[in-house]
Amino acid sequence: MPRVLVSDKLSPTAVQIFKDRGVEVDYLPDLGKDKDALLAKIADYDGLAIRSATKVTEKLIAAATKLKVVGRAGIGVDNVDIPAASRRGIIVMNTPFGNSITTAEHAIAMIFALARQIPEANASTQAGKWEKNRFMGVEITGKTLGVVGCGNIGSIVAQRAIGLKMHVVAFDPFLSDKRAEELGVEKVELDDLFTRSDFITLHTPMTDKTRGIINAEAIAKMKNGVRIINCARGGLVVEADLVAALKSGKVAGAGIDVFETEPATENALFGLENVVATPHLGASTAEAQENVALQIAEQMADYLVKGAVSNAINMPSITAEEAPRLKPFVKLAEVLGAFVGQVTEEPIKEVEILFDGSTAQMNTRALISAALAGLIRPQVSDVNMVSAPIMVKERGIIVAEVKRDKSGVFDGYIKLTVKTENMTRAIAGTCFSDGKPRFIQIKGINLDAEVGRHMLYTTNADAPGIIGLLGSLCGNNGVNIANFQLGRDRPGGDAIALLYLDAPFPEKVLAEVRAHKTIDSAKRLQFDVGEI
Numbered sequence: 001m002p003r004v005l006v007s008d009k010l011s012p013t014a015v016q017i018f019k020d021r022g023v024e025v026d027y028l029p030d031l032g033k034d035k036d037a038l039l040a041k042i043a044d045y046d047g048l049a050i051r052s053a054t055k056v057t058e059k060l061i062a063a064a065t066k067l068k069v070v071g072r073a074g075i076g077v078d079n080v081d082i083p084a085a086s087r088r089g090i091i092v093m094n095t096p097f098g099n100s101i102t103t104a105e106h107a108i109a110m111i112f113a114l115a116r117q118i119p120e121a122n123a124s125t126q127a128g129k130w131e132k133n134r135f136m137g138v139e140i141t142g143k144t145l146g147v148v149g150c151g152n153i154g155s156i157v158a159q160r161a162i163g164l165k166m167h168v169v170a171f172d173p174f175l176s177d178k179r180a181e182e183l184g185v186e187k188v189e190l191d192d193l194f195t196r197s198d199f200i201t202l203h204t205p206m207t208d209k210t211r212g213i214i215n216a217e218a219i220a221k222m223k224n225g226v227r228i229i230n231c232a233r234g235g236l237v238v239e240a241d242l243v244a245a246l247k248s249g250k251v252a253g254a255g256i257d258v259f260e261t262e263p264a265t266e267n268a269l270f271g272l273e274n275v276v277a278t279p280h281l282g283a284s285t286a287e288a289q290e291n292v293a294l295q296i297a298e299q300m301a302d303y304l305v306k307g308a309v310s311n312a313i314n315m316p317s318i319t320a321e322e323a324p325r326l327k328p329f330v331k332l333a334e335v336l337g338a339f340v341g342q343v344t345e346e347p348i349k350e351v352e353i354l355f356d357g358s359t360a361q362m363n364t365r366a367l368i369s370a371a372l373a374g375l376i377r378p379q380v381s382d383v384n385m386v387s388a389p390i391m392v393k394e395r396g397i398i399v400a401e402v403k404r405d406k407s408g409v410f411d412g413y414i415k416l417t418v419k420t421e422n423m424t425r426a427i428a429g430t431c432f433s434d435g436k437p438r439f440i441q442i443k444g445i446n447l448d449a450e451v452g453r454h455m456l457y458t459t460n461a462d463a464p465g466i467i468g469l470l471g472s473l474c475g476n477n478g479v480n481i482a483n484f485q486l487g488r489d490r491p492g493g494d495a496i497a498l499l500y501l502d503a504p505f506p507e508k509v510l511a512e513v514r515a516h517k518t519i520d521s522a523k524r525l526q527f528d529v530g531e532i
Contacts, residue, residue: 110255146197149204176396337374
């Protein structure tokens, strides 16, 4: 009988689901706070059910010799070392949509609280003061709300705000014109959102591109008296810059539910009258907490008993029977998507996935999900194989699937083509008998290239000296090239280069490569080449 450890608080109903499904369960809700005790017990369990208190570190994973699945009751998996789990073949599940409404409603509550200074007025009145003239608020009717990140939660906030007669402008790299029209929002660039908004609310994941998205430079572009709400991730806001803007009056108020360091028992934002601070309550309603607890219990039990996989971060939804044959091509599809997602900066309008030969007979739904997850993960870090198609659909991206009989030298391959407003980009790949994904065509150029963890991709006109140029720039800056692949469509035509590296390509050296007149473009790439 499979055995599950619940190391954070879950409802009795969720615990009973495990028992009813034939899973032995130990409910120790405070164990997640004791790292050593958890480390000593984890080797006995097939599954680990958690919320946010338990930290699933590489050390814990190494000790979890029987562990098959980690289930997070909630959307955020910042407390799980996903690469380490993936390398050990441990599935990481979450519940991506169980608390979306709750988090959106908290952001709306923050808007009202800031607009009418409710927390300060409450404290003053309860203290026996009657400072009616002190608390002069503003109406939200007719005001402009800027929504940064218009995915699942952001779109709910936008719809609620429109119902309150606010004008909503939205920035999201994946938001299509059609989806914006359906939501009733005005799609804008980020700087435009900053300059026009009376209220700004953040609903974007934490990525390298979004970290510190609200900083002194961004605040300087905003209206005097703007109000900022963050119920997403703490690192999206540079807290020191926000404090300075609040003290100067540039920012009239801030509603902050998440902080750079949590638990936030001390913070420079605390004590400022124009700050409404809550302790990461975005998902804290009875309905949301019960929903995600029941969902994760059902998902984990279904996997441990039946082999069914759903809402997994590092595994598509596939049956146990088809997994061995499908697994290498799932990784291939994800890698193809990740390549295009990392080199494409414009909003994607259309995606076509071609399955040729033997791949056309596989579970292409799982392969499509894997490709889409890889495609948008550079922008949406917590996307999984199940949520990716939904997120792509919400952004109005058109997805087309094409199947055809074997047409070339390969028994089967996958080709991914994306279209933006100004360009079309395509990449194809296959798996050989070793099960490892390989690139067989990039930008219409045929080649045979393995996938490396750290890579540099360059494009240029075919001309002498490119190899020497890249080698010299790397050598002069101490960058070791592990391998090198080249390709061209014809003599003197378009050419590409793939450099395999031991570590991420340094930003300084990347700038030097891009600055050279013979290089058309250069992109730093990173892939998870471990097992799914």
